[in-house]
Amino acid sequence: MGALGALRTSNVIRFSLCALVLTCVSARSLPAQGESSPAAQFEKRRQRLLDVVSQERDRGFFTVTSKFITGRDTEWAMAMLDSLTTDEGIGGMFYSYTAIGTYLRLKDQLPDSIKRKIRQAYRTRTMYRGDTENHWVMYYTGIYLAAQTWPNEDRSQWFNGKSSTENFKEAEQWLNRWMNITSTIGQGEFDSPTYFIVFMTPVLTLYEFAKDPAMKRKAQMTADLLFADFAVDHLGGNYCGGHSRDYPDDIANPLSAPAALWAWLYFGEPKTELWGETRYHPRHRGGWETASGATSSYRLPEIIYRIATDRSRPYIHTETKRVRNIIRFGPEKNPPAYKYMYMTRSYALGSLQGGILQPIQQHTWDVTYISEKPNNTIFTLHPFYSGKELAMFFPEEQKFLSDEVNRYHLVYTNPNKWNSSSPYEQTFQHKDAIIVLYNIDKEARQSHIDGFFPKTLDERIEHNSGWIFCRAGSVYVAFFPLKPYEWIEEKVNWRWRSSVAKNGVVTEVGSSDEDGSFEEFQHRIVKSKPAFNNFDKTFTVHYKTRRGDEMKFTFGGERTLNGKKVDFRTYKFFNGPFIQSERGSGIVKMTYENRVRELDFNKVIIKEWQQSKQ
Numbered sequence: 001m002g003a004l005g006a007l008r009t010s011n012v013i014r015f016s017l018c019a020l021v022l023t024c025v026s027a028r029s030l031p032a033q034g035e036s037s038p039a040a041q042f043e044k045r046r047q048r049l050l051d052v053v054s055q056e057r058d059r060g061f062f063t064v065t066s067k068f069i070t071g072r073d074t075e076w077a078m079a080m081l082d083s084l085t086t087d088e089g090i091g092g093m094f095y096s097y098t099a100i101g102t103y104l105r106l107k108d109q110l111p112d113s114i115k116r117k118i119r120q121a122y123r124t125r126t127m128y129r130g131d132t133e134n135h136w137v138m139y140y141t142g143i144y145l146a147a148q149t150w151p152n153e154d155r156s157q158w159f160n161g162k163s164s165t166e167n168f169k170e171a172e173q174w175l176n177r178w179m180n181i182t183s184t185i186g187q188g189e190f191d192s193p194t195y196f197i198v199f200m201t202p203v204l205t206l207y208e209f210a211k212d213p214a215m216k217r218k219a220q221m222t223a224d225l226l227f228a229d230f231a232v233d234h235l236g237g238n239y240c241g242g243h244s245r246d247y248p249d250d251i252a253n254p255l256s257a258p259a260a261l262w263a264w265l266y267f268g269e270p271k272t273e274l275w276g277e278t279r280y281h282p283r284h285r286g287g288w289e290t291a292s293g294a295t296s297s298y299r300l301p302e303i304i305y306r307i308a309t310d311r312s313r314p315y316i317h318t319e320t321k322r323v324r325n326i327i328r329f330g331p332e333k334n335p336p337a338y339k340y341m342y343m344t345r346s347y348a349l350g351s352l353q354g355g356i357l358q359p360i361q362q363h364t365w366d367v368t369y370i371s372e373k374p375n376n377t378i379f380t381l382h383p384f385y386s387g388k389e390l391a392m393f394f395p396e397e398q399k400f401l402s403d404e405v406n407r408y409h410l411v412y413t414n415p416n417k418w419n420s421s422s423p424y425e426q427t428f429q430h431k432d433a434i435i436v437l438y439n440i441d442k443e444a445r446q447s448h449i450d451g452f453f454p455k456t457l458d459e460r461i462e463h464n465s466g467w468i469f470c471r472a473g474s475v476y477v478a479f480f481p482l483k484p485y486e487w488i489e490e491k492v493n494w495r496w497r498s499s500v501a502k503n504g505v506v507t508e509v510g511s512s513d514e515d516g517s518f519e520e521f522q523h524r525i526v527k528s529k530p531a532f533n534n535f536d537k538t539f540t541v542h543y544k545t546r547r548g549d550e551m552k553f554t555f556g557g558e559r560t561l562n563g564k565k566v567d568f569r570t571y572k573f574f575n576g577p578f579i580q581s582e583r584g585s586g587i588v589k590m591t592y593e594n595r596v597r598e599l600d601f602n603k604v605i606i607k608e609w610q611q612s613k614q
Helices: 002-029 038-053 061-070 074-086 092-106 112-124 133-149 164-182 197-209 213-231 248-252 259-267 302-309 387-391 398-409 518-525
Strands: 315-322 336-343 347-352 365-369 377-381 422-430 433-439 449-454 459-462 468-472 475-481 486-489 493-498 502-511 540-544 550-554 559-561 579-581 587-592 595-600 605-610
Touching: 038 061, 038 259, 038 302, 061 074, 061 092, 074 092, 074 112, 092 112, 092 133, 092 197, 133 164, 133 197, 164 213, 197 213, 197 259, 213 259, 213 302, 213 587, 213 595, 213 605, 248 377, 248 449, 259 302, 302 587, 302 595, 347 422, 347 433, 347 502, 387 398, 422 550, 433 540, 433 550, 468 518, 475 518, 502 540
Parallel strands: none
Antiparallel strands: 315 336, 336 347, 347 365, 365 377, 377 449, 422 433, 433 502, 449 493, 459 468, 468 475, 475 502, 486 493, 540 550, 550 559, 579 587, 587 595, 595 605
């Protein structure tokens, strides 16, 4: 990590040489400021969000900041800030970055007594670093900015016994390393509708207040990257497809996820003001982290806005991310995680390749569709749990880990949970069709597979061909179980359950745009039935999609499409019509129509240009 500190000087030089050019590029890239422009609409939503948050009275730095910025209820806000700075029962990585962010944003409005209390917090309060990627980003952002704010102080002035210089260097090196990893092989906690907010908020705070021009530019580029990564999987406010970490309520009801409010603010979708919708989540969901975007000077590049909202043509997008650090029971520290997304204007089908890619909260695949109704998704999973799975990633004693995790996440050992990795689940997707296979070991604690089918579907038909057909508005889903199953009625859904350990499902998705009526869709689907003779020995399924593509998939073996082997190792870091990047290159190119925005993390340069139309 020491070498990263040496790189800092050269990066500053590169940044300085390019500053004039970059300033001109940034000025040219600003969209027109008419009332209907994306920029103008963002400003309206930003002001609306600040207005709403400033009327809240929850205990948090974001609410306090919003009240000061709008000039509303500032007496109460000052009292709350005083409470937050004196209560030594709160601390940790969340406090680390939110306290200093509030200090730096409001310091001209704060009395010296409050400023001293905030400084005192970094002397005496335990800023626990945590044990996950998002924890470390929050922690080191806070330490970096605090050490920058109070430089040249000795070890006695800091909670961790390190001087300002030591704290600054450690935080700078870690943040540089994290941004390098994120831009070359990806996040370990990738594409998370929940944890997106606790990466984005500290990155925006770092962008706002870092004095070093290179660090400020890197934070801007990382914000661009995180938003672009979300944008390609975004549909009407939903973060679609496979996720590293997701909570059961958010999986079953995608617009309840914290990322949805960020989509509303930056992408203008969904049109609904989510905080007022009881069908999604209460007003305080996520703690109003989105207010950090509303108070930031960061502005989303228009090209990312267009990528997030233009669904005029279906597209395939693939990615290679990484598994979080494996410390035991694995030959590789960060194995690749492969993602596939098929996006249309009315639905998205997305998947990970399966296996254990993230402990506890993995979401491997789903269909997510546009709907005015909640619970707009269908998926399956094997509700796996194991002390050994946890011991791959956490250092504690294996025999105690399941119980410990269950204490905090509540559902880890629950046979009815809706989030789980599993070594016994694998997928093969091509466009709007997916084969999901299960080969559950007889020693596994849970031997069934479950599927989520919302009660908000307009139709659910069990066809005599063996297919289950579902309709949600203009979106159609065909679902073929390989083995016997049952339906279990629950509050918001029907739980599809099969207790056969060697198993699988085939799913195709369509719409009225592509298939005409629901009856026509069914007629096309039943012409081709999955072939899986002797499955318990071969673990192989053949399927010809309604479009005529031949898919063949063997659990633990090959995936072939039209007779050609599919090799995930050919996947790039990003590869689709909107984002392209070679894994390990540190260069991410975004393309929309004839506009291009390139993030070069090696040189810490942003380039924009227009390419000639073909």
